[in-house]
Amino acid sequence: MVMVKLENLSKGYLATLCFLIFVDYVSKIIALNHIEAFQQNDFLPLIDFLLVFNSGIAFSFLDLNNFVSRYILLIFIFFITLYFFKIFLDEKNDLKKRALLLIISGALGNLIDRLPDGIVTDFLHFKPFDFSLFIFNFADAYITIGAIIFIFSELILLKSKNESKN
Numbered sequence: 610m611v612m613v614k615l616e617n618l619s620k621g622y623l624a625t626l627c628f629l630i631f632v633d634y635v636s637k638i639i640a641l642n643h644i645e646a647f648q649q650n651d652f653l654p655l656i657d658f659l660l661v662f663n664s665g666i667a668f669s670f671l672d673l674n675n676f677v678s679r680y681i682l683l684i685f686i687f688f689i690t691l692y693f694f695k696i697f698l699d700e701k702n703d704l705k706k707r708a709l710l711l712i713i714s715g716a717l718g719n720l721i722d723r724l725p726d727g728i729v730t731d732f733l734h735f736k737p738f739d740f741s742l743f744i745f746n747f748a749d750a751y752i753t754i755g756a757i758i759f760i761f762s763e764l765i766l767l768k769s770k771n772e773s774k775n
Contacts, residue, residue: 633718636746637732646661660731708762711758719752731749
């Protein structure tokens with residue numbers, strides 16, 4: 610049974626997972642080495658470089674910056690990632706598998722970044738019309754894009770099921 614599920618890692622999924630994590634990791638190292646912390650640097654019209662450190666989760670939620678919250682978050686993120694990996698192994702729909710792969714890649718990228726000191730490196734500052742919305746990294750983008758794709762694929766499948774019943 611486990612062997613059958615592990616076959617679901619074919620089609621380059623494992624290579625893609627490793628590549629996405631690598632891109633996230635390298636981008637964070639480059640940001641740490643070339644961007645001065647808390648100094649905004651122009652990059653693109655909607656995105657600037659702004660190096661910050663987040664001990665919380667999305668949008669700095671639970672950013673309590675203490676030992677207990679850091680490692681509780683590590684454990685929580687680890688188990689959530691395992692859960693998404695199980696869903697990935699059970700999933701049959703290729704689009705949903707790709708979406709889950711993005712989510713897992715992002716979660717693992719941020720988990721790896723969080724391991725040494727409990728913080729995640731964010732350096733892409735999204736600021737449409739000079740209004741600061743959030744600061745993120747590639748792993749955050751993977752999670753967001755994956756979640757959007759997954760939700761839309763679920764809605765499309767739900768719509769097609771409802772249409773087939775009628």
